[in-house]
Amino acid sequence: MSAEEFSTPVTLIEGHLELEVVLEEAGKRVREVLLKAWGFRGFEKLLVGLGAESIPRVAQRICGVCPVAHHVAAAKAINKALGIEIPDYAELITKIINLHGVAQSHLLHTGFMALPDMYRVKSISQILEKRKEVVDNSIRALTNSQRIVSILGGRQVHPVTLVPGGVSYTPSREDIEAVEKACREGIDSLKKLVDEVLEDYTKYLEEVNKSMKYTSTYYVALRGSEPLEFYDGDIIVLHRRQLVSSFKPHMYQDYIEEETVDYSYSKLTKVIVGREKHMFRVGPLARIYGLKDPGYDLSREIYEAFNKLNKEYPENPLLYTMARLVEIAYCFERTLDILEELKKTSIKPRVHVEPRRGEGVAAVEAPRGLLVHHYKLNNSGVVEYANIITPTVHNLRPMEEDVRKTAYSYIDSNGFKKHEYETIAKTIVRAYDPCISCSTHFVKIKTI
Amino acid sequence: MVKKVGVLSLAYCGGCEVALLSVGDMLEKIINGDISLEYCTIAVDNVEIPKVDVMLVTGAVRSQRDEELVKIAREKAKVLVPFGSCACYGGIPGLLNLENIENVLEEVFKKKTLASGGRAPTRLLHEAKPVGAVVDVDYIVPGCPPPQGLISTLATAILQNKPVRLPDTNVCPDCPRKRSEKIISVKPRQRIRSLSDLDPDKCLLEQGVLCLGSITVGGCNALCLKKGAWCSGCMGPLPGKSFDEEFIDLVSSVFSNASVEELRRAIPDLLKIAYMFVSPRSKEGERK
Numbered sequence: 148m149s150a151e152e153f154s155t156p157v158t159l160i161e162g163h164l165e166l167e168v169v170l171e172e173a174g175k176r177v178r179e180v181l182l183k184a185w186g187f188r189g190f191e192k193l194l195v196g197l198g199a200e201s202i203p204r205v206a207q208r209i210c211g212v213c214p215v216a217h218h219v220a221a222a223k224a225i226n227k228a229l230g231i232e233i234p235d236y237a238e239l240i241t242k243i244i245n246l247h248g249v250a251q252s253h254l255l256h257t258g259f260m261a262l263p264d265m266y267r268v269k270s271i272s273q274i275l276e277k278r279k280e281v282v283d284n285s286i287r288a289l290t291n292s293q294r295i296v297s298i299l300g301g302r303q304v305h306p307v308t309l310v311p312g313g314v315s316y317t318p319s320r321e322d323i324e325a326v327e328k329a330c331r332e333g334i335d336s337l338k339k340l341v342d343e344v345l346e347d348y349t350k351y352l353e354e355v356n357k358s359m360k361y362t363s364t365y366y367v368a369l370r371g372s373e374p375l376e377f378y379d380g381d382i383i384v385l386h387r388r389q390l391v392s393s394f395k396p397h398m399y400q401d402y403i404e405e406e407t408v409d410y411s412y413s414k415l416t417k418v419i420v421g422r423e424k425h426m427f428r429v430g431p432l433a434r435i436y437g438l439k440d441p442g443y444d445l446s447r448e449i450y451e452a453f454n455k456l457n458k459e460y461p462e463n464p465l466l467y468t469m470a471r472l473v474e475i476a477y478c479f480e481r482t483l484d485i486l487e488e489l490k491k492t493s494i495k496p497r498v499h500v501e502p503r504r505g506e507g508v509a510a511v512e513a514p515r516g517l518l519v520h521h522y523k524l525n526n527s528g529v530v531e532y533a534n535i536i537t538p539t540v541h542n543l544r545p546m547e548e549d550v551r552k553t554a555y556s557y558i559d560s561n562g563f564k565k566h567e568y569e570t571i572a573k574t575i576v577r578a579y580d581p582c583i584s585c586s587t588h589f590v591k592i593k594t595i
Numbered sequence: 596m597v598k599k600v601g602v603l604s605l606a607y608c609g610g611c612e613v614a615l616l617s618v619g620d621m622l623e624k625i626i627n628g629d630i631s632l633e634y635c636t637i638a639v640d641n642v643e644i645p646k647v648d649v650m651l652v653t654g655a656v657r658s659q660r661d662e663e664l665v666k667i668a669r670e671k672a673k674v675l676v677p678f679g680s681c682a683c684y685g686g687i688p689g690l691l692n693l694e695n696i697e698n699v700l701e702e703v704f705k706k707k708t709l710a711s712g713g714r715a716p717t718r719l720l721h722e723a724k725p726v727g728a729v730v731d732v733d734y735i736v737p738g739c740p741p742p743q744g745l746i747s748t749l750a751t752a753i754l755q756n757k758p759v760r761l762p763d764t765n766v767c768p769d770c771p772r773k774r775s776e777k778i779i780s781v782k783p784r785q786r787i788r789s790l791s792d793l794d795p796d797k798c799l800l801e802q803g804v805l806c807l808g809s810i811t812v813g814g815c816n817a818l819c820l821k822k823g824a825w826c827s828g829c830m831g832p833l834p835g836k837s838f839d840e841e842f843i844d845l846v847s848s849v850f851s852n853a854s855v856e857e858l859r860r861a862i863p864d865l866l867k868i869a870y871m872f873v874s875p876r877s878k879e880g881e882r883k
Contacts, residue, residue, distance in 0.1 A: 163604075204827060304610040
């Protein structure tokens with residue numbers, strides 16, 4: 148019997164992703180559901196031959212939605228390869244930049260992608276007619292987060308201030324005050340936004356939950372000394388919110404296994420726990436599942452709301468949206484504390500760097516989850532090997548699994564309900580906030 | 596009259612779209628309804644390329660699909676504008692043109708089928724190309740991403756049916772560092788070694804550190820230089836100039852007293868620095 152296939156591009160996400168469904172038996176049976184990524188640019192190859200100091204500036208061109216995470220991870224890995232410990236002052240600034248890389252990306256997703264999906268409109272402009280204040284508050288919070296990255300990073304997209312040895316820019320007193328002000332305004336706008344959308348979101352979740360299927364998976368994130376760790380620590384593996392394994396970032400190649408598929412420019416991965424291999428999710432949901440208490444007022448308030456919803460719909464990928472809101476609050480609130488620490492720290496932006504042969508691996512939490520950068524340098528400090536493992540690579544497998552499982556329930560006596568299915572499948576994919584430009588990569592890890 | 600605008604994303608990173616949708620004149624005009632954003636897969640749920648007044652194209656032409664899409668966009672747009680340095684000059688993805696793409700794919704994916712298409716949505720071209728190498732373009736808006744000032748100029752230009760004119764000046768007038776009247780000849784220093792002891796008030800070139808601001812078209816407000824970083828040339832060449840020729844002139848005049856060995860040691864990645872954003876095309880308007 149001949150197969151019928153259809154495919155559609157997934158919109159309101161970063162990058163190029165196609166949803167393809169292959170049906171057989173006259174639309175009565177789903178043979179295959181695939182998520183096909185394209186948009187390969189080959190970063191790990193083009194970075195080879197560049198001086199170490201250019202890497203934080205060039206590697207981030209992988210992604211313009213989460214450039215900050217790449218800027219931070221690249222700088223951290225390069226410093227490791229050079230045997231450099233950056234001064235505390237530089238590290239505090241790096242942490243603030245990193246937090247707002249997370250917040251600005253989350254806010255972009257919330258305003259421009261998640262809210263249009265939730266209100267069933269085509270773009271943010273169409274929400275204006277119904278809920279102007281929602282748009283205003285989401286853009287105001289976003290702008291405040293972007294302002295912080297601009298002040299400390301030099302540019303809001305593709306910042307420049309993280310260099311081997313520390314930071315190239317020492318913020319003035321006015322800069323610090325402006326960052327503080329941006330945090331307070333950000334908290335205020337976010338609080339209003341959450342108050343305005345929580346009820347709508349709860350209804351939307353309840354409704355969508357009925358029309359989708361999803362998978363229980365393992366979760367992988369960083370765990371360090373901060374309540375929500377974005378910069379340091381070990382990589383932990385969770386299952387049903389319990390810790391089942393952990394490993395050091397530089398061991399990533401022993402614990403994460405990749406698989407090449409012939410239909411996509413992205414690979415798929417599994418995490419190795421003992422003798423088993425498991426599909427896993429990364430990102431806001433993984434981080435929040437590892438969290439005990441965010442430690443700040445607004446973050447805690449949203450976290451409690453998250454927990455309530457999570458009891459009803461455990462592991463529903465749509466909870467990613469709520470987890471993002473907890474994290475945005477945390478990024479603003481945590482920054483105020485780091486600023487206090489910064490004021491007490493002696494001003495030393497960077498240390499001297501001598502190029503040398505070396506190897507460095509760094510793991511940070513990017514907005515979408517665990518991000519690993521790995522470089523080898525030659526005697527002149529020139530990159531001779533680069534490997535970058537982006538979070539969306541890990542999330543693609545559960546994402547594909549969710550849309551596949553969901554597809555089976557869209558067949559009735561009339562055949563496959565194509566339109567309804569496409570709508571729900573896109574909603575599922577969007578909830579993960581995939582970054583396909585990040586995922587279409589050169590990942591060099593264990594090959595099955 | 597409301598102007599219909601689309602954004603077609605090719606081999607891109609999303610940074611141009613983020614810059615376009617950040618607070619500024621463009622977003623304001625989209626929100627107040629002067630500009631209607633009809634197509635932009637990252638921010639609008641439309642899957643078909645519609646007829647528009649102005650189509651902005653981001654990213655390099657890297658795959659056969661990119662080539663097909665940009666041709667469709669050209670037919671449907673009254674005005675077509677490469678937006679960002681990947682679309683204007685090939686940008687960072689163009690650096691891969693120094694490699695053989697089949698070898699890269701074989702090494703990465705270990706599957707010949709993907710290199711030749713397989714079940715993947717499209718096949719890669721042998722090289723990354725700027726948009727202007729595939730279709731006629733009306734004007735360009737460079738930058739990685741384009742700076743907010745230039746985006747404001749673009750927003751006004753769209754409403755007035757006019758092209759954007761790039762400045763005739765380089766990045767230097769906006770740079771806070773002081774520079775002598777005449778370029779003096781200095782010994783080159785490796786950038787990585789110089790970071791800790793740079794004089795924050797003095798021209799980087801005069802301190803022996805390669806900065807591309809003097810051969811790069813202005814309009815960016817020298818954002819990088821204001822935060823202690825050198826210009827990496829993301830805005831591309833001055834109108835009518837060729838970036839690689841200018842680069843050779845710059846290096847040979849500023850470091851005229853340096854031996855080849857000194858140059859090689861100070862700038863071990865000279866070729867990649869010269870071609871960082873302009874490998875497929877180093878001159879505006881040049882047609883391959």
